[in-house]
């Protein structure tokens with residue numbers, strides 16, 4: 344590890360438990376580099392997660408961290424942010440954690456526009472519990488619980504986030520890491536609820552169930568199937584099937600929840 | 616690049632031999648020895664650091680430990 348980054352990790356907890364070639368380590372590294380690039384005070388950051396392989400990430404990170412219960416990272420993070428609005432609160436969550444059991448917390452955190460940055464580690468499956476489909480598993484893909492192929496359509500998480508009220512929405516992948524770091528930097532600097540969906544790879548379950556081959560092959564798929572938001576705008580609909588659109592989708596300034604809440608407290612206390 | 620203290624360091628203990636660095640180095644700096652990445656072509660390295668930022672196990676440092684340019 345690069346010496347200048349060591350302070351951000353709990354070195355004694357490494358190596359991490361993730362499988363060889365698991366994309367979650369790449370996302371974790373990108374989050375750390377984004378924080379380092381922005382020179383944020385690491386003691387003023389709180390990183391919160393739920394349950395899953397992805398949600399193990401904060402355990403390796405030397406910040407204020409909280410590993411909570413499945414799906415509830417955003418509920419805990421909301422409490423932290425309201426109690427300590429001075430902290431930068433970051434949620435690291437999986438596709439299952441965020442969109443299945445935690446789906447309701449997610450849409451309401453978006454709606455409130457609370458100043459939290461959420462990075463979703465989307466490997467299209469429940470990795471930790473050995474490969475059940477999640478609401479992000481693509482139509483037709485195989486999973487332990489979809490031995491004949493998944494008949495459920497997956498969410499478009501970025502569209503869901505934007506429609507629910509998130510004020511910064513972007514998507515990256517573990518192949519396009521320089522772009523991912525930049526997107527996370529933008530999300531961290533944004534005031535309001537920011538969402539960075541990151542396509543990760545789970546060679547052990549999603550890869551194996553869908554016969555996708557090695558981590559290298561899965562990375563090649565991310566490389567070959569991704570197109571930028573700009574290119575997607577010009578592409579005919581038929582050609583968009585199975586394409587991963589990456590980049591920034593949405594950014595807007597809107598009233599932020601903790602600030603609005605403070606105003607209410609002041610009004611209630613007659614300090615207006 | 617052949618600056619004096621330039622180095623591509625791979626922490627063998629941390630490496631899980633996923634092959635990502637070997638496959639995606641634009642300059643084919645690494646080769647695979649029983650899945651283990653070995654630096655075979657350091658002079659071709661452009662210091663793009665893609666291998667470093669894509670390593671899932673934080674096992675690569677490009678430019679030597681003290682190199683701090685981003």
Ligand SMILES: Cc1ncc(C[n+]2csc(CCOP(=O)(O)OP(=O)(O)O)c2C)c(N)n1
Nearest residue numbers: 395396397413437438439440468469470471
């Ligand atoms: C209340 C509750 N329900 C179910 C589980 C079992 N469980 C643990 S992790 C997980 C899914 C994790 O999937 P995801 O968030 O996509 O993370 P990944 O492991 O893929 O990174 C489930 C269902 C649990 N721990 N708690």
Ligand code: SF4
Nearest residue numbers: 361362365396470545
């Ligand atoms: S099971 Fe999948 S998500 Fe979990 S550590 Fe292994 S590769 Fe990563």
Ligand code: SF4
Nearest residue numbers: 630631633634636670
């Ligand atoms: S990317 Fe990292 S873990 Fe994978 S083979 Fe290279 S050094 Fe080893």
Ligand code: SF4
Nearest residue numbers: 640660661663664666
């Ligand atoms: S820094 Fe770039 S060119 Fe050099 S070894 Fe790494 S990927 Fe290859």
Ligand SMILES: [Mg+2]
Nearest residue numbers: 437438468470
């Ligand atoms: Mg998952």
